[in-house]
Amino acid sequence: MTAILAGVSRRRLTAVVVALVVLASGTASVLGLGLLAASDAPFDHAFAQQSGAHAVAAFDPSKVPATGLAMRGASGPFPQATVRPTIDGFRLSPMTVVGRADPLGPVDKVSVDEGRWVRGPGEIVLNREFAGPRLAGATLTVDGRPLRVVGVAYSVSRTADAWVSPQDLPHPQSLQMLYRFAQAATEDQVRAGMIAVTRGLPTGALIGSRSYLSVRLSANGAIAPIVPFLVAFAVLGVVMSVLIVVNVVSGSVVAGYFRIGMLKSLGFTPGQVVAAHVVQVLLPAALGVTLGALLGNLLSVPLLEDAAQVYGTGALTVAPWIDVVVPAGLLTLVALAALVPALRAGRLSAIEAITTGRAPRAEHGRAAQRLLGGLRLPRAVTLGLARPFARPARAATMLAAVLFGATTITFALGLGSSLYLIEDALLHDRSAPLEVAMMRGPDAVPYDGSLLKTIKDQPGTAHVVGIDRRDVTIPGLSGSLPMTVFDGDVSWTGRQLISGRWFRTPDEVVVPTGLLNSMALSVGDSTALEQDGARRTVHIVGEIFETDDAGLQVFALDPAATATRYEVALTPGTDLETYRNTLQTALQGRPIDVSLNDENGRRLFSILLGMISTLTVLLAVVAGLGVFNAVVLDTRERVHDLGVLKAIGMEPRQTIAMVIAGVAGLGLLAGLVALPAGLALHRWILPVMAAAAGTGLPPGDLDVYTWDRLTILAASGLTIAILGALIPATWAARTHPAPALRTE
Structure with missing residues (x-):
């Protein structure tokens, strides 16, 4: 043990390098596995965590009293009503309001995301899906009573749009009960559970009920497009971490071959030598993995909060098993990575170990040095370019780490660019940033057509299109469908076509992929539409x-x-907020709402883009740290050679050039290989995301890699390699010849 501690103390820089790389890898692994775990059935995990309701039932209070519904293992009864609140005189969409004094309970534990729960009459908490930026802290009016918004909450069972104090619903339309059953995996089992809990109640007491399975289906369908890209980032992070750990740890043992030879010459047995060097690596690795797990958990908080918003679930946390598996797995990986070269060194004689520790075998790199020496390049550069051939295994793992980092950057840039276009196609928030809607408030007046003139006369108006929504039916398809009708050109609104063209006459329509697939139709076909009893054929x-x-x-x-x-689209240079305020002033006193187009949807895409940026930066930093640590070990291993080169006249800038050239070739190669790899990953993940959402993709949303972007991305591997090697190259340049020549 004395020899082990002495070795750690003597090789402090190596110990710091190992601890640092394991820390970075531990952080990336915790985040990667945390995202993987969070992406695995997030609704099911949130449902179990919050004791979600297998069935949500509404009962008629005139036929069954509240005391006749209360039962053990259920939550409720809660007073419930459907209301249409107003804000500033404008009526909002209908919402289901439940009177609930406590967010907790045996069933459906509601999580409060922002603010607090209601403490008494006159307060309301909005469901996350109903709340918007304009409603935060606002005062709503319900049936003439003001209700101040004090919080935003989330119910995995979707039991309400808002919650108030029970005193605010003295005359409820229904009583809500929330049930959990021992068997609820199928609709039949949920139905059987409802029959059991309602047995003995008066006829007509049950107004209606809803199974959690319909909510589960909707939730899983909503998150399906998001999961593939998060999984891709997570896998890249974990694989990169493994490569870097193997590279650095095995390199640190190889760098200690000289000391291994010295120990053997002093009488240490091969077993003692192997054990000493494995433990010398494990000690700093244990510190690094502990700090890495801690840092990974800290960094996961905002990332998993974003994932929870995207997935529409309750709070997500790192699964406990990850905090066990990551440290144990990394320490095992470190031990194995150190054991293999240590066993090889243990079989060497003392002289062979000392010789190997001084320099790589002559056959490794000599041919490359002679070949590169014939190039018309500075000698320092050719020496650096030949260095990877001296340690081919180390060079291969470094190449792989930089390759994964550069692939991540290429993929992330394409994914971010595609999501930017998809956002505008679905939300129209950049092409048509403003929406002007007729509100049906208490003082609503009939539409008189003057609104369009007011908008067109507003300075800064570029385009306007009127929209109406109607219900139609298609023979062969059950239920009604919404039909969005425009009164003019829509090509400027940002909506995108996957194939075909826009309509030009009233008997032409465009439809989404979902309808085409459901009806087995294609672009160019005709179908019948029925509206208000009249049927017509559309193309x-x-x-x-x-x-x-x-x-x-x-x-x-x-x-x-x-x-x-x-x-409404604005002319270039028009300030959106100024235009909005001016238009609101012009329309003051009329029941018209001027709002930003889909503020909530924009927030979702902003979260996604933020997650992509965070994960990309993290993985690029991990790749750079892999280069940094490998170069530190390499320069420490060659410190004697560097002393010789400096003694014969090598200048500091030449030393920096030599060290950077040693990784530049690998970085350039990694960047060139990463380019098609990143493009292929992008071309694979995007259609998978679209298919999960039940749609195709416009060709333009995939063709986002321009030639100037490709040129920059081709240098991403080179950039990672140079930035990772720059600091240790500077350290090497500052090394004085005399101390270097006396170093092992």
């Missing part, structure tokens, strides 16, 4: 990129349509 001229309502929609042209809302 499908385009396939639109749209995911709302599972893609079961129709988009059409009707120049004579009475618009209920308008989408």
Whole structure:
């Protein structure tokens, strides 16, 4: 043990390098596995964590009293009503409000995301899906009573749009009960559970019930497009961590061959030598993995919060098993990575170990040095370019680490660019950033057509299109479908076509992929539409990129349509907030809402883009640390050679050039290989995400790699390698010849 501690003390820099790389790898592994675990059935995990309701039932309070519903193992009864709140005189969408004094309980533990729970009458907590930026801290009016928004909460069972104090619902329309059953894996089992809990109640007491399985299906469908890219980042992070640990740890043992030879010459047995060097690596690795797990958990907090927002689940945390598996796995990996070269060194004689520790075998790199020496390049550069051939195994693992880092950057840039285009296609928030809608408030007046003139006369207006929404049916498809009708050109709104063209006449329509697949139709086919008892034939001229309502929609042209809302584009240079405020002033006193187009949807895409940026930076830093640590070990291993080169006249700038050249070739090669790899990953992941959402993709959303971007991305591997090697190269340049020549 004395020899082990002495070795750690003597090789402090190596110990720091090992601890640092294991720390970075531990952090990346915790984050990667944390995302993988969070992406595995997030609804099911949140449902179990919050004791979600297998069935949500509504009962008629006139036929069964609250005391007749309360039962052990269930939550409720809670007073419930459907209301239409108003804000500043404008009526909002209908919401289901439940009177609940406590967010906890045996069933459906509601998690409070922001603010607090209601403490008494006059307060309301909004469901995360209903709350928007305009409602935070606002005062809503419900049936003439003001209710101040004090919090935002989330129910995995989707039991309400908002919660108030029970005193605020003295005359509820229904009583809500939340049940959990011992068997609830199928609809039949949930139905059997409901029959059991309602047995003996008066006829007609049960107004209706809903199974959690429908909520589960909707939730899983919503997150399906997001999971593939998070899994891709997670796998890249874990694989990169493994490569870097193996590279650095095995390199640190090889760098200690000289000391191994010295120990053997002093009488240490091969077993003692192997044990000493494995433990010398494990000690700093244990410190690094502990700190890495801690840092990974800290960094996971904002990342998993974002994932929870994207997935629409409750709070996500790093699974406890990850904090056990990552440290244990990395320490095992470190031990194995150190054991293999240590066993090889243990079989060497003392003289062979000392010789190997001084320099690599002559046959490794000599041919490359002679070949590169013939090039018309500075000698320092050719020496550096030949260095990877002296340690081919180390060079291969460093190449792989930089390759994964550069691939991540290439993939992330393409994914971010595609999501930027997809956001505008689905939200229209950049092409048509403003929406003007007729609100149905208490003082609503009939639409008189003057609204369009007011918008067009507003300075800064570039384009306006009126929109109306109607219900239609298609023979052969059950239920009604929403049909969005425009009164003019929509090509400027940002909506994208997957194939075909936009409608030009009222008998032409464009439809999403979901409707085409459901009806086994294609662009160019015709179908019948029924509206208000009248049937007409329309021609499908385009396939639109749209995911709302599972893609079961129709988009059409009707120049004579009475618009209920308008989408507005502004001229270049027009300030959005100034335009909005001016238009609101011009419309003051009228029941019209001027709002930013889909503020909530933009927030979701912002979270996704933020997650991509965070993960990309993290993995690029891990790749750079891999280069940094490998170069530190390499320069320490060659410190005697560096002393000789400095003694014969090598200048500091030449030393820096030599060290950087040693990784530049690998970085350039990694960048060139990463380019097609990243493009292929992007071309694979995006269609998988689209297919999970039940849609195709517009070709333009995939073709995001321009030639200037490709040129920059080709240098990403070189950039990672140079930045990773720059600091140790500077350290090597500052080394004085005399101390270097006396070093092992």
